Amino acid sequence: NAGVTQTPKFQVLKTGQSMTLQCAQxxxxxxxxxxxxxxGMGLRLIYYSxxxxxxxxxxxxxxxxxxxxxxxxxxxxxxxxAPSQTSVYFCASRAGVGNTGELFFGEGSRLTVL
Amino acid sequence: LAKTTQPISMDSYEGQxxxxxxxxxxxxxNDYITWYQQFPSQGPxxxxxxxKTKVTNEVASLFIPADRKSxxxxxxxxxxxxxxxxxxxxxxxxxxxxxxxxxxxTELSVKP
Numbered sequence: 001n002a003g004v005t006q007t008p009k010f011q012v013l014k015t016g017q018s019m020t021l022q023c024a025q026x027x028x029x030x031x032x033x034x035x036x037x038x039x040g041m042g043l044r045l046i047y048y049s050x051x052x053x054x055x056x057x058x059x060x061x062x063x064x065x066x067x068x069x070x071x072x073x074x075x076x077x078x079x080x081x082a083p084s085q086t087s088v089y090f091c092a093s094r095a096g097v098g099n100t101g102e103l104f105f106g107e108g109s110r111l112t113v114l
Numbered sequence: 115l116a117k118t119t120q121p122i123s124m125d126s127y128e129g130q131x132x133x134x135x136x137x138x139x140x141x142x143x144n145d146y147i148t149w150y151q152q153f154p155s156q157g158p159x160x161x162x163x164x165x166k167t168k169v170t171n172e173v174a175s176l177f178i179p180a181d182r183k184s185x186x187x188x189x190x191x192x193x194x195x196x197x198x199x200x201x202x203x204x205x206x207x208x209x210x211x212x213x214x215x216x217x218x219x220t221e222l223s224v225k226p
Contacts, residue, residue: 004157033214042201043158043216058213090157094214101146101205103214105157 002026004106006091012112013081021076021109023091031094032074033103034058034066036087043090049074081113118202118217125223132189134220136202139183147178147185150201152219158201162187189222197224 007022025032030051035043035058045058049068063085065077074093078085088110092103119137126132138147146165150158162169164176164185175188189196199219 035216042199042218045213045215048213056213059215092157101148102160102163103150103158103203105159108155108157 004091004093004104006089006106006109008109009107010110012114013078014114015082017081018077018079019081019111020078021089021091021111022073023075023106024073025091025093025104026072027093027095027104028071029093029095029104030071032068033092033094034064034074034076035090035092036060036085037090037108038087046076046089078111081111083113085111086113087111117215118204120200120202120217120220122218123221123223125225126192127225128193129191132192132196132222132224134187134189134200134202134222135184136187136217137184138202138204141182141204142206144206145204146206147176147182148203148205149174149176149185149187150203150216152199152201158216161200192222192224194224194226196222198222 004025033048034046037043044060047066049055052071055066067075088108090108091106148163149161151161152158162174162176166178169176177186199221201216201219205214
């Protein structure tokens, strides 16, 4: 019973490098989200996907791109990493109509940009 | 989107009841109120959800007044393991995954 799986769990990048954070859920949820959490701060929404084939900007989308590859997978890409993107990234999913709307989170991906 | 406001931090002692209040003055008619708990190095997890009046489950109670402009999460007889950050989230259940914006959260510290 995996729930929401994120890879990698840890990553160190140099400024200007690119990388993709992967997220997959096995609960057949419609909606998926990417949040970032800086030390001592709350969660900020980067992008979300209401359903397969759609993506929308959240609070802090600059510097990121996303792809909803299929219903299970939602990836987050940093094209040119900057030190300001050092953070813990959380992926979450949520079922659609007929459910409580509870968000299920992954364990997080800790990214350091040097 | 309904913005939420919570106290930044709270202290308590083991065995006490803790009440954390969240203000959401511009809550919409179809918005529900959901509380999450987050431990260090983990993603948040669902605690309780409600629309109006009172909801109780095995870990907490949620009190929502008639005007729904605030809500109070009540944790009975807290223990050291309840030390965590608590977030109040306001949003529609059935908006097919619209924006879900977290506030700053309340850092609860339970002391022996």
